[in-house]
Amino acid sequence: MTLKQLETFYWVCRLGGFAAAARHLHSTQSAVSMRIQDLESSLGVPLFDRNQRSARLTAKGQDLIQYAERLMSVASEIRHRVGDPKVLSGTVRLGVTEFVAVTWLPALVAAINENYPDIALELDVDLTLTQLRKLQNGDLDVAVLPGPIEEPGLTNVPLGSVEFAWMASPKLGVPRERLTPRDLHAWPLLTLTHDSNLHKLMAKWFEASNATIGRASACNSIGVLAALTMAGLGVSYLPHERFTRDISDGRLQVLDIAPKLPDLEYFAIFEKRQIQPLSQTIAQLARQYSTFKNSSPSRS
16 A cells, blocks of 8 residues: 555545546546555445446445545644655645736746646636635645635635726716715626626625616626626626726726725635645735735635
């Protein structure tokens, strides 16, 4: 029985199949199968029910996974705490949303490269719900998302908050007087798609005011939303600081709408049982390099 075999067993269980584990370990499915067979031979018991299409554990396999998780965690902690961080190697998969990618992500990547030169960083930019699914499925080690994500087993490291505002092009002719959510029904709305955390917040905001969303167009990019808004095609909810110059130059008009939505809080999120030793370190680096405001203590 070797640590490599136990690691393979862990990822087959964690990802739910031999093919997924092979992809994660940058190996082949036949190599993964051979390691599991060798592990079963060394223990003298079957770990998976071969009569099932999926990688379903036997009773002995369910006993072993608890030990495998503990061993993987200890091995990762040894490498991280005892070894020199400069010689740590491997791949860290970091998922972010678009707004993080176009603000302080380059500074974070530079810090990771400087402190851990042998770590290969895989970046994934996508919408909130998609990134959360990837994190839960084991396809990401750390995700930087709006939150917090209140689910068992997840740690949320606060990165600060972002102020958004309703905006439109002056040429759209939206009145400069104070408006309500009901007033927005008269104007075309430009929103992120349903996979965005921001879309859910907006829907609750309209509902709380007994208002409904009128004609709406959706896309998965804040940059595209801003361009469409500046073209006079509708009203959108955009991060204020990101478009300060467009506001001052008259391409965008900040609307006076009450009540206001709360600022959007961002968190670096990872699983508590995550065996990747750098997950917590990268989450703390993200907190250090985040340009968002008003961070608060970690939530677990």
